[in-house]
Amino acid sequence: MRVLVTGGAGFVGSNVVKLLESKGAKTIIIDDFSHASFKNLEGVKSEVICADILDDSVLKKLPPVDAVVHEAAITDTVLDDNTKMMTINYNGFQKYLEYCLSKNIRLVYASSAGTYGDGQSPMKEDQKPRPLNTYAYSKYLCDVAFSKVYQKAGAGIVGLRYFNVFGPGEAHKGKSSSMIYQLYLQMREGKNPRVFKFGEQKRDHVYVKDVARITAAAIELKESVIMNVGTGTARSFNDIIDALNSVMGTEYKPEYFDSPLTGVYQDHTQASIELLEKFKLTAEYTLETGVKDYVSNYLAVE
Numbered sequence: 001m002r003v004l005v006t007g008g009a010g011f012v013g014s015n016v017v018k019l020l021e022s023k024g025a026k027t028i029i030i031d032d033f034s035h036a037s038f039k040n041l042e043g044v045k046s047e048v049i050c051a052d053i054l055d056d057s058v059l060k061k062l063p064p065v066d067a068v069v070h071e072a073a074i075t076d077t078v079l080d081d082n083t084k085m086m087t088i089n090y091n092g093f094q095k096y097l098e099y100c101l102s103k104n105i106r107l108v109y110a111s112s113a114g115t116y117g118d119g120q121s122p123m124k125e126d127q128k129p130r131p132l133n134t135y136a137y138s139k140y141l142c143d144v145a146f147s148k149v150y151q152k153a154g155a156g157i158v159g160l161r162y163f164n165v166f167g168p169g170e171a172h173k174g175k176s177s178s179m180i181y182q183l184y185l186q187m188r189e190g191k192n193p194r195v196f197k198f199g200e201q202k203r204d205h206v207y208v209k210d211v212a213r214i215t216a217a218a219i220e221l222k223e224s225v226i227m228n229v230g231t232g233t234a235r236s237f238n239d240i241i242d243a244l245n246s247v248m249g250t251e252y253k254p255e256y257f258d259s260p261l262t263g264v265y266q267d268h269t270q271a272s273i274e275l276l277e278k279f280k281l282t283a284e285y286t287l288e289t290g291v292k293d294y295v296s297n298y299l300a301v302e
């Protein structure tokens, strides 16, 4: 099987590429490296095409592929350039949607829990979307485009609403990296970790190894569907600090500060995992076991 992974040099994309290759698939990456790291591609055999997903000429020259995993997007949710956000995230997605429909090949694309905004938890795929920012709105529009075509898509399309992903390969993301990574860096420097008052905002933190496994499995799904990718459990920032202290053997205390992001920030996210259960794809890592694997096997040995 040959799979095209857009955004394959990014965080989730590179983990998906590595997993697919370990299962014997051939991969092609399209990434403009605007928000990626070549370090994520260590050991990867993939053909790498450095290009913008908006560039039509790339798709015209592409060798035949069996499936597309579309991860490329602007992922800095607070980027102050709405045109860029919409053009790359929405128009870019539409190009790959049209490509897959015209070639009758499977498409798995990255949507986001951001589409639920401050909607009720556990967040179910069919509840009313409430995007709080342009990033979330751009992902919501991808899901709308999906819902208009999926019934005629013989080949099948799967939209994955990732919750808060953490794990190896996210270092290039800076301020948009996971809270787990950002708090770890502060603690590694010997500082008390800083979180919004009073650390009780809860998120569904899902380990990237689960995300890559579910994304790869979605290529094989027999139906078209939009599905959450989370653990089904909401955990607080204070819980993250406890999990990090436990693995690092430290006793740092949180330092609380006022959130500058009131109104555009999701205070509580928690995935309904009914669909993941239906497809026998539930997450295997908890916050604690994911943090342990991440810190012990990746961050502490850098």
Ligand SMILES: NC(=O)c1ccc[n+]([C@@H]2O[C@H](COP(=O)([O-])OP(=O)(O)OC[C@H]3O[C@@H](n4cnc5c(N)ncnc54)[C@H](O)[C@@H]3O)[C@@H](O)[C@H]2O)c1
Binding pocket: 006, 007, 008, 009, 010, 011, 012, 013, 030, 031, 032, 033, 034, 035, 036, 037, 051, 052, 053, 054, 070, 071, 072, 073, 074, 075, 088, 092, 110, 111, 112, 113, 114, 161, 162, 163, 164, 165, 166, 173
């Ligand atoms: N990480 C999360 O917690 C999370 C949560 C919800 C949804 N998502 C979605 O998952 C996908 C992957 O996110 P990620 O965390 O790996 O982010 P990332 O920023 O590491 O990956 C995005 C990749 O897309 C590439 N890219 C951006 N614009 C491009 C363009 N115009 N042409 C070609 N390549 C381009 C970047 O260089 C990068 O490699 C994104 O679609 C994101 O919206 C991620």
